[in-house]
Amino acid sequence: MHELGNRRSFSSGHGNPPQSALVAVVARTPKEGEISVKMLRESHTELMTMTATVKVEHLRKSYGAITAVADVSLTAHQGEIFGVLGPNGSGKTTTLRCLCTLSRPDAGLLEVCGFSVLHQPHLVRQKLGYVAQEVALDKILTGQEFLELQAALYHIPRALIPERIEAVLARLDLLQWRDRQCGTYSGGIRKRFDLAAGLLHQPQVLVLDEPTVGLDIESRQVIWDVLRDLKAQGLTIILTSHYLEEVDLLSDRLVILDKGRVIASGSPEELKANIGxxxxxxxxxxxxxxxxxxxxxxxxxxxxxxxxxxxxxxxxxxxxxxxxxxxxxxxxxxxxxxxxxxxxxxxxxxxPSLDDVYLAATGQTLLDADLAAAAQRDSKQLKKEVMQR
Ligand SMILES: Nc1ncnc2c1ncn2[C@@H]1O[C@H](COP(=O)(O)OP(=O)(O)OP(=O)(O)O)[C@@H](O)[C@H]1O
The missing domain is CATH 3.30.70.100 (Alpha-Beta Plaits)
Structure with a gap:
């Protein structure tokens, strides 16, 4: 199968109006007859929330005999945090990779900001930032150098690079870390630099695969605050996780995946209320x-x-x-x-928790499903090792 890369999408960096443009407000009371920036911002938000920023319909993707995604549909609106929850191997990463143009789907319709993922991938990449599960920092580079490299990969015009880097460093509270080597960073700081890189080209949609996996609770809370802040600025955020409380806390709406299919969708409150x-x-x-x-x-x-x-x-x-x-x-x-x-x-x-939603639909808890997936993986690995002996 044709794979289209392994990290994140790159953009020309100057195609989209920055969302922050609407947030940069001169604080003064509007004169009579004037439209306040707040009103503009509200009507903009209202207009945009009517549009689906991300649309996935009946996505299917197999790797040889393995069906990674059997049938996944989801719709995320502007300014929304949309969660994709599911145990290991349920198809979360594959769904994101297809959406981000990194993997070619076998079937399904995928759109980002009205552009077709299959037919207009370069436009989709301009609109979208992808932060993969593994942190991709080079240990020898300083944070500043890493972001400069990423900016070049994103084809951001040279003249804009210093201000873009300054802006993301300030936004993610990373200014004090910029001149230290990435190899000295904690997991939380590394993750924030990776997020910063995903924001350099000012995407409208940010796609995050397990953004806090392996982080301690304090670092996770910092990332959560950053995500809430980005949402408040109008970004659409799609995130996968198998931390129940993370999805429950952050998501406006979510889908729960199991064996490559959506088994539940709605807001956390709706889903929990439905099972009653x-x-x-x-x-x-x-x-x-x-x-x-x-x-x-x-x-x-x-x-x-x-x-x-x-x-x-x-x-x-x-x-x-x-x-x-x-x-x-x-x-x-x-x-x-x-x-x-x-x-x-x-x-x-x-x-009731989201785990009860999963339990009601599948008969097992997410933790048990994760353990079963791990055991399956281990036994496959064991078989391989035995055959190699
Ligand atoms: N490149 C690949 N080649 C073969 N099989 C793959 C590939 N990528 C994923 N799979 C398989 O597809 C299924 C779904 O994997 P995927 O990584 O999408 O799930 P996930 O929910 O993101 O799991 P995790 O939380 O472990 O990352 C799994 O059975 C996985 O082993």
Missing amino acids: GDRVTLRVREFTPRQEAQRAQALLSQLTCVKSALINANQGNSLNLVVTDVTVAIAAIKRALEEAGLPLFSLAQSR
Whole structure:
């Protein structure tokens, strides 16, 4: 299959009006009859939010016999953070790579700012910045030199480079780091430089693959603030993650992928509200035999306050219950188990999370799906190693 590169798209750098132009405002009250910049900005935002900045319809992409993406559709609007959540191997990176013109799809319609990814890739690259999962800094270069190199790769006119670099360094609070070698940076600073490089050509859409993977919580929070700031300035941001709380916290809307397909889409609130109810997770024993878990499942499913009961085999056959009134439900559950002579090892209650959305659709948690994917990868690797011996 024809691969179109491996890092990010490059642009001529002077094709798009900078979004920041609308934000550079002279603070004064408009005279009568004048249109305030705020009004202009609002009407601009309103107009732009009606347009889909990113459109993916029925994307399909295989690598030989492996179907990486079976059927993915999503639409992101201007000024929106759009999340793509899913376990390892669910097709997140492949979706992004197709969108960013780095991988050629087998089928589907993909558009960025009204331009076709397949037929107008050079225009798409002008509108879009891609920050890949692996941080691509050269250790010997200083941050300044790295950005100069990136600016040249983006074909930004020479005369504009110093001010563009100054602007991204200031925007990402990196001025103090510019003259130090990249090899001395922490993971969080490296990631911010990578983000800075993705912003040099002033894209309207920023696509980020796992922007905070491996970072400590403080560095993650810094990146989150940067992303919120960029969104406030009108950028459309698409990000993949398998950190549930990150997607929940940041995304206006999201899709959840599983095995290359969209299994849920909407705002985090909508998705959680749709599955409804509070959650009760209980274990009959620390490691409950399957039969006993099934007995408890049948018993508890009969309670009127229990809407559904799933057995999670990956968690020692624990039971995941959706209940209507948590206080009433907990009392009823304890009573029912006691009357049936079943023990109760542990019980916890929680509000629905995006993991529950995934669990409701697939029957397993994201963590379990990640573990299963890792085990599959390990066993493939093991087989390969054995065959090589
Ligand atoms: N270049 C490739 N050649 C062969 N198979 C690939 C290639 N890229 C991805 N795949 C396979 O396609 C499937 C989807 O991979 P993809 O990287 O898109 O998933 P992902 O959700 O981004 O996972 P991760 O979170 O691990 O990056 C996986 O089974 C993966 O092994």
